[in-house]
Amino acid sequence: MSFTSLGLSTALLEALVNQNFTVPTPIQQTAIPAILNKKDVLGIAKTGSGKTAGYVLPILMNLQETAGVKNRHANVLVLVPTRELAEQVKDVFKTFSKALTVPIKTLAVYGGVSINPQMMALQGVNVLVATPGRLLELVESNAVHLSTIETLVLDEADKMLNLGFKEEVNRIISLLPKKRQNILFSATLSDDLQHIHQILLHDPVVIKIEVEEDSLDLINQIAYIVTDEKKGPFLRHLINHHEMKQVLVFASSVHQVDAIVNKLRKNNIDAKAVHSKKSQGARTEALSHFKSGKLRVLVATDLMARGIDINFLPFVINYELPRSPKDYIHRIGRTGRADTPGEAISMVSPNELPHFEVIQKKMGKKVKTTYPV
Known part of the structure; x- marks a missing residue:
């Protein structure tokens, strides 16, 4: 048609x-x-x-x-x-x-x-x-x-x-x-x-419109079991090791988003936050810079995810798991678009493992889960 x-x-x-x-x-x-x-x-x-x-x-x-x-x-x-x-x-x-x-x-x-x-x-x-x-x-x-x-x-x-x-x-x-x-x-x-x-x-x-079973096939998912105190250093390792030029990081609260951005900046990684406490001007500017490739890392809450649509976003990282399995699918769905493969990486603390099992069951896909090397 x-x-x-x-x-x-x-x-x-x-x-x-x-x-x-x-x-x-x-x-x-x-x-x-x-x-x-x-x-x-x-x-x-x-x-x-x-x-x-x-x-x-x-x-x-x-x-x-x-x-x-x-x-x-x-x-x-x-x-x-x-x-x-x-x-x-x-x-x-x-x-x-x-x-x-x-x-x-x-x-x-x-x-x-x-x-x-x-x-x-x-x-x-x-x-x-x-x-x-x-x-x-x-x-x-x-x-x-x-x-x-x-x-x-x-x-x-x-x-x-x-x-x-x-x-x-x-x-x-x-x-x-x-x-x-x-x-x-x-x-x-x-x-x-x-x-x-x-x-x-x-x-x-x-x-x-039913979600097709294979709609997540373009997304390569992997989960690392990481304690909460080691998530910050491991995030910086992932960004540098994979030479990520454009990565969207999700956290569950405004406080956590700001803390992640501050740590990344202190370690010379260009990052900005997008959440409900930011002014509209700051949010619009951060989104614009990220979409155009001028900003390396954008850290966001789930509330902000709805305005982030990029056809060729290569990486999404879950710093924390969302409460809802649907929000997990929505998060990782920011990558793997327009027939272009993408990477979705989740950092799962030991106490989040049972919840991650629920997410995988709802998603109908098993995610490779491992420990950082």
Whole structure:
């Protein structure tokens, strides 16, 4: 199947070619026609499945029908759990909207930065991408009115609810017009998500993309049994021994991320931290430098992982194991993309071994586990 059969305009098809999109992913094949037809959609698919373009393209097409009509408030609301994802979604909208004859204005709003510039930028916005907390602040300040929303998208809804945004999401939904199109994307279908799904969606087109058994085959996994006090020196050994030029390191807390970065810098290894306590400017700069190859080591918490999409990332290191097996798969899935092999290295302390057994069982793969030489 090609994009030409999905009902997209010639301008968007040309934009897809310019962005090196050749064949629609499975979720795009079903989502694009359904959204073009103003259907509600429930999509269950892992990160990296092409869901963002799967809703951005048809939404832009539908907006062209009314884009000439002057409207003081947004027509489309996209709710996301993190600032990084908000910026990422905004960029996709902006990239494809450049191809359109009628301009579409997209704005991303989120906390951690001054609210005043966001208020000033809201005039004439067609697509508003927002984190729940900041959106409610803007509503309470009368800077945003949600009465004109025609399409609501909940992107990474599972992560949003896991992070405790359920009450805020419910408040936002109560402010929206009853008649609207609803699009919900998630990596999993949890109980909380099932509840939201039942409230939101009317006769939805359901798209469930199963994770293929061999989807991790391009990732060479190895685990080293290392005591907590030796993890720092062993991490530096791995980076230097393998001459890693670009490596993403995961830790479980903000405190641990900062401690790892400080130790790496003291040992002349260029590293930066990305976590919720960093300013938006610092996070954006660190991600940009890492993606472009200017930064050797990026150390992150799981919360930040959603904004890190690099096609050719060679190494991922788990300094600590995540609590959830799904988060483990999401972490190592940052490498082994675009048909390019990658290395996923985990440092497992002796007391983490039973949990690592659970992760392997859930993943359906046995990982080679050894001691450092």
